[in-house]
Amino acid sequence: MSQADLTMEGHPAGLTTGIPPFSIPAKKMAIWLFIIADAATFAACLVVYGFLRNGAPNWPRPFHSITNVALMTFILLTSSLTMLLGVRAAKTSDKAGAFRWTIITAIGGILFALLHVREWLALIAEGMTLFHNPWGTGLFGASFFCITGLHLLHVTGGVVALLAVGIRYRGGRYNADDLEVTGLYWHFVDLVWMFVVPFVYLLNLAH
Numbered sequence: 475m476s477q478a479d480l481t482m483e484g485h486p487a488g489l490t491t492g493i494p495p496f497s498i499p500a501k502k503m504a505i506w507l508f509i510i511a512d513a514a515t516f517a518a519c520l521v522v523y524g525f526l527r528n529g530a531p532n533w534p535r536p537f538h539s540i541t542n543v544a545l546m547t548f549i550l551l552t553s554s555l556t557m558l559l560g561v562r563a564a565k566t567s568d569k570a571g572a573f574r575w576t577i578i579t580a581i582g583g584i585l586f587a588l589l590h591v592r593e594w595l596a597l598i599a600e601g602m603t604l605f606h607n608p609w610g611t612g613l614f615g616a617s618f619f620c621i622t623g624l625h626l627l628h629v630t631g632g633v634v635a636l637l638a639v640g641i642r643y644r645g646g647r648y649n650a651d652d653l654e655v656t657g658l659y660w661h662f663v664d665l666v667w668m669f670v671v672p673f674v675y676l677l678n679l680a681h
Contacts, residue, residue, distance in 0.1 A: 505655045509662045512628075516666050519624065520673055523617045527677070534609030535680045536597070543675045546589050547667065550629075553582030554664040557636075557657045564643070564650035572653060576640035579660065583633040590626050594619075618674060625670055628663050635659065 560575030601608040607615045642648045
């Protein structure tokens, strides 16, 4: 092989170095792999929940209104939009706008978490715990707190990530790609909630 067939780094001509597999940056590939694995976890939880619900003859229907869950859903979907605006601003080098939209997204996540905790406290005040509730099988309390608790844990982690990445982005340590990766995680959290709502809430509305 002649010298002309070699690149400056000593690699054969036609081969490009530094490009991640499948032309996807390593950080984006990592978050997609995490999302796939996490989606499988949530799917398993919802499948188990479905079997428990169908197998219990006295499965309770404790929810009399969808006002709170509708408000929570609206806030979470709106935060997904603000995250999208933040990433778009970052890609156009609007650092102030990207930081502002990212912080607004984090605030939306905090509001969602507060509404969720308020709902939990109201159910606990009615006598519902992890292994007992006054309406029927105790499996309802266990499945409800496990599924919604797992989602709330993801929301809380997402809020922490949004604040950390947003602050470091404003300081110049992170770039638009880092915001985009964080946004992918946040959109995943929102998407999971759209499966939790019909399974856990709408199917358990009081007649």
